[in-house]
Amino acid sequence: MALTVAENPFRDPSVAGSVAPASAEQSGSAVMETLSVTRDVSLTLGTDSLVVLDERPHAHEEDKSFCGLRFGKQSPTRSIRYHNILWAELLDDGELFIQYARPISKQVVRPTIIGYKLDKPGSAEAKAWKEELVKRAYGGSQLRKRIKVLINPFGGQGTAVNIYNKHMEPILRAAQCELDVEQTTHNGHAVEIAEKLDIEKYDVVACVSGDGIPHEVWNGLANRPDAARALEKIAVAQLPGGSGNAMSLNFNGTVSPSLAALAVVKGLRTPQDLVSVTQGDRRILSFLSQSVGIVAETDLATEHLRWMGSARFTYGFLVRLLKKTVYPADIAVKVEYATKDAIRKVYRAEASKPPRNHDDRPLPAADAGLPTLQYGTINDPLPEDWALVPHDHLGNFYAGKLAWMSPDANFFPAALPSDGCMDLVRIRGDIPRRKALGGLLAVSNNTFFDLPDVDYQKVLAYRIIPKNQKDGYISIDGERVPFEPFQAEVHRGLGTVLSKSGHLYEAVGV
Numbered sequence: 001m002a003l004t005v006a007e008n009p010f011r012d013p014s015v016a017g018s019v020a021p022a023s024a025e026q027s028g029s030a031v032m033e034t035l036s037v038t039r040d041v042s043l044t045l046g047t048d049s050l051v052v053l054d055e056r057p058h059a060h061e062e063d064k065s066f067c068g069l070r071f072g073k074q075s076p077t078r079s080i081r082y083h084n085i086l087w088a089e090l091l092d093d094g095e096l097f098i099q100y101a102r103p104i105s106k107q108v109v110r111p112t113i114i115g116y117k118l119d120k121p122g123s124a125e126a127k128a129w130k131e132e133l134v135k136r137a138y139g140g141s142q143l144r145k146r147i148k149v150l151i152n153p154f155g156g157q158g159t160a161v162n163i164y165n166k167h168m169e170p171i172l173r174a175a176q177c178e179l180d181v182e183q184t185t186h187n188g189h190a191v192e193i194a195e196k197l198d199i200e201k202y203d204v205v206a207c208v209s210g211d212g213i214p215h216e217v218w219n220g221l222a223n224r225p226d227a228a229r230a231l232e233k234i235a236v237a238q239l240p241g242g243s244g245n246a247m248s249l250n251f252n253g254t255v256s257p258s259l260a261a262l263a264v265v266k267g268l269r270t271p272q273d274l275v276s277v278t279q280g281d282r283r284i285l286s287f288l289s290q291s292v293g294i295v296a297e298t299d300l301a302t303e304h305l306r307w308m309g310s311a312r313f314t315y316g317f318l319v320r321l322l323k324k325t326v327y328p329a330d331i332a333v334k335v336e337y338a339t340k341d342a343i344r345k346v347y348r349a350e351a352s353k354p355p356r357n358h359d360d361r362p363l364p365a366a367d368a369g370l371p372t373l374q375y376g377t378i379n380d381p382l383p384e385d386w387a388l389v390p391h392d393h394l395g396n397f398y399a400g401k402l403a404w405m406s407p408d409a410n411f412f413p414a415a416l417p418s419d420g421c422m423d424l425v426r427i428r429g430d431i432p433r434r435k436a437l438g439g440l441l442a443v444s445n446n447t448f449f450d451l452p453d454v455d456y457q458k459v460l461a462y463r464i465i466p467k468n469q470k471d472g473y474i475s476i477d478g479e480r481v482p483f484e485p486f487q488a489e490v491h492r493g494l495g496t497v498l499s500k501s502g503h504l505y506e507a508v509g510v
């Protein structure tokens with residue numbers, strides 16, 4: 001006879017959805033699902049959670065107490081999502097410890113240990129059960145990642161070190177990650193560290209910073225003679241500690257420090273396209289965006305408004321929008337998908353795939369440097385099939401490789417980590433003010449992509465030559481570069497990140 005919900009001891013009332021134990025066939029393993037710990041305690045491997053049935057008095061006390069007070073009748077059952085399980089250890093004397101990230105609010109998790117003395121220490125079943133628990137907790141993600149942690153002590157409000165110590169390191173340590181922590185001491189320090197990094201010693205470089213340090217790390221790796229190998233071998237991650245934390249939003253799905261640390265612990269190695277930008281005689285790598293026009297100017301020319309916090313961007317944007325500022329340029333583009341319908345199709349084809357559980361790229365040779373440029377540099381003649389088109393009324397030229405540019409701006413909803421394309425948005429600067437304002441609102445409510453005034457394409461490369469302006473702003477990954485022509489081209493899967501799905505950004509797509 002089937003149990004009712006009320007009778008079912010494997011149902012934790014605090015968790016929505018089914019946590020019924022998966023059958024051995026479902027999970028594809030021969031390991032028993034339920035480990036009888038003692039007469040009063042059992043641990044069951046459910047579909048997506050560990051189910052703890054503990055009928056001892058005062059079990060699960062921490063779940064029910066608030067400021068030392070306890071209320072309500074306690075359920076003997078609790079579920080712990082596999083995603084939150086950090087580690088499990090079975091000691092020789094029969095102690096079983098499970099460490100997990102316990103949610104203490106919507107935005108905060110804290111490492112917590114539950115431990116039990118097994119009635120039958122040393123049993124092969126208990127060992128196999130513990131191993132199966134860890135396997136389900138990590139899926140395709142690497143256990144005990146070896147992480148070089150780089151903290152920018154001046155990132156954001158200057159609190160990155162405290163945030164790391166309080167919210168991130170405890171999660172990383174509970175997950176048994178090997179940590180080597182270093183603070184950056186000057187601008188460009190992360191470039192130097194990445195240039196000299198022993199890539200055999202680490203799996204991940206995690207930047208407790210804004211987007212500036214990941215940009216430096218990628219460029220440091222790019223400067224090495226073994227650039228291709230280093231960029232593939234080392235996954236670059238962000239633990240949010242700056243004022244712009246786009247990387248964490250896109251890959252960890254959050255800017256909460258402890259949730260981001262948990263996402264990094266559980267992150268899947270994911271190939272990430274990177275963009276070569278050539279300007280003058282320089283070649284740099286960009287992972288986030290390149291902008292000319294209103295976005296670049298708003299980002300870079302409003303430093304004096306920092307006191308406004310995130311409102312600085314909206315204010316600066318509105319001022320320029322209302323003035324109908326234009327930023328004329330000549331632009332040539334190598335387009336891959338020209339229409340929104342085609343873009344949507346590509347996006348949906350990728351989004352319908354299951355999570356990507358392993359990184360199947362072959363490791364490049366030890367002497368493989370950066371890929372050669374398919375379309376030359378800004379100093380070369382324009383490729384034959386490209387045409388420079390005058391954009392005399394350009395308002396915004398914005399090329400992105402990630403979806404979220406800031407917490408309220410999923411500016412490139414069709415972006416994909418390794419489709420080999422940059423998403424390019426061009427908007428005229430002289431459209432009616434009401435429409436332009438509507439465009440700004442549409443970014444925050446996710447209707448931007450379909451606006452008729454938004455020219456959205458997926459492109460492989462482009463050249464942009466600003467004109468009729470003495471000076472202005474060009475932003476590459478949020479950093480100002482000289483106001484000079486530049487050319488960009490994308491390299492499919494050149495870099496590596498850690499993400500939740502292995503192939504998508506954590507953003508609403510198209």
Ligand SMILES: Nc1ncnc2c1ncn2[C@@H]1O[C@H](COP(=O)(O)OP(=O)(O)OP(=O)(O)O)[C@@H](O)[C@H]1O
Nearest residue numbers: 155156184185186187188209210211212242243244
């Ligand atoms: N110790 C340091 N002193 C001064 N600058 C540093 C130091 N460490 C790193 N930096 C520089 O700080 C810059 C910004 O870093 P980051 O992105 O981490 O912070 P942020 O708060 O998001 O910054 P911003 O909003 O100014 O871009 C980087 O260019 C980096 O080179």
